[in-house]
Amino acid sequence: MTKRRSRGDGGLHWDEQRQRWIASVTVGYTPSGKRIVRKGSGKTKAAAHAALREKIREYEDGLSLAQTGYTVAQAVEDWLTYGLNGRVASTVDKNRHLCKHIITGLGARKLRDLSATDVDRWLIQLAKTLSTSTVQRIYECLNRTVIRAMARDKVKRNVVALCTVPTGKVGRPSKSLTLDAAKALLNAAEDTRLYAYVVLSLLTGARTEELRALTWTHVDLDGRPDDDDPVPPSIQVWHSVREGGDTKTRKSGRTLALPLRGVVALRGQRSLQDRDREKAGEDWQDAGLVFASSVGTELDAANVRRAFRRITKSAGLNPADWTPRELRHSFVSLLSDGGVSLSDIADLCGHSGTSVTEKVYRHQLRPILLTGAAAMDRIFGEDTRTGA
Structure with a gap:
């Protein structure tokens, strides 16, 4: 029994x-x-x-029976829906675009069955076609997804944290226009709607997102030349694309003096906008923007890129080789080549220090470094004797 x-x-x-x-x-x-x-x-x-x-x-461990079939795709969607609260729409859209790679490669996997080996193999495949920085951002999205899932008892541990990001494809390095190319670009832009935008990007170094959000209330085209402490014409670039209004760095909010060409270009931009307003009539949407569409609405990055490609082509440059953000790089390089100190350039660009200015933005235009030779000539004079 x-x-x-x-x-x-x-x-x-x-x-x-x-x-x-x-x-x-x-x-x-x-x-x-x-x-x-x-x-x-x-x-x-x-x-x-x-x-x-x-x-x-x-x-x-606190895992419910229903969660044993919880997939990576479900975890990603949960993070995108609830884990990005407080972020601006553009940030959510960017992360959603990055997460498409996760859903395509790992989405069908059950989250509890996902292993570090699975993630390593997937990252290596991504690195064959994407840049290192893009792979890094996709990895960060997956890592945050699993961290959120752990906090809600959907999975026991984060295997993504055990993986490293492989080196991806080498991206196209940023570069700078030469002085002659910059002059050709300004001439090509002169009869276009983007002329003032190109002038301010190249001659003040303002970021492209700062210029797209610039309003007329932050533009002073007259200045106060007769004051005891004269104030030149200027623009205030205080715009933030971040939720809560904080700028990219502490020095990002800054007031930039306008060169004469910038003042003339902005006056032309105001006249152009007056004509647009009259033509649009009741369709005009007045947001006070300096750079707007023909009906007053805000320009997006794609609008600017398309118009900029046409200008570069007219200037005899290859449109595929240049983007609007490289006008800011050109601004830094042209000033550096003109003898302006790196600390002054960093202040103009709104960088918190000179490290980013030097490593990322400055592209030496002269192939020969002259500083050492010029200093030695000053020290020893112009004695050309070769010595005994």
Whole structure:
């Protein structure tokens, strides 16, 4: 006669329809007194017990039975929907675009079955076609997704944190216009709607997102030349694309004096906008923007890029080689080549220090470094003797 199992040992029976052994055990009770049962199945008794032990571990770890089928795609969607609260729409859209790579490559995987090896292989595949910085951002999206899932007891550990980002494709390095190319570009832009935008980008170094958001209330075309402390014409670039209004760095909010060409270009821009307003009539949407569409609405980055490509082509440059942000790089390089100190350039660009200015933005226009030779000539004079 078989011995009766003790209370709490659970049960084991053969399911004829499924042709599998079913092991079950009561792990607790709901507030209403209903039993909470966990079951495991297998082709053998040992397999059924092993599956049951796994279900019990999940229950003790706080994982519900319904979450065992929770996929990477579901976790990503949860993070995009609830984990980016407080972010501006453009940030959410950018992350959603990056997460398409995650959903395509790993979305169907159950999150609890995802391994570090799976992530490593996937990252290596991404690195074959994407730049290192893009792979890094995609990795960060997945990492934050799994961290959120862990905090909500959807998975036990974060295997993504065990992986490193491989080196991707080499991206196109930023570069600077030469003085002659910059002059050609300004001439080509002169009869276009983007002329004032190109002038301010190149001659003040303002960021493209700062110029797109610039309003007439932040433009002073007259200055106060007769004051005891004269004030030149200027623009205030205090715009922030960040939620809460904080700028990119502490020095990003700054007032920039306008060169004469910038003043003339902005006066022309105001006249152009007056004509647009009159032509649009009731369709005009007055947002006070300096650079706007023909009906007053804000320009987006794609609008500017398309118009800029036409200008570069007219200037004899390859449109595929240049982007609007490289006008800011050209501003830094032209000033540096003109002898302006790096600290002054950093202040003009709104950088918190000179490191970014030097490493990212400054592109030496002269192939020969003259500083050392010029200094030695000053020290020793112009004595051309070669010595004994």
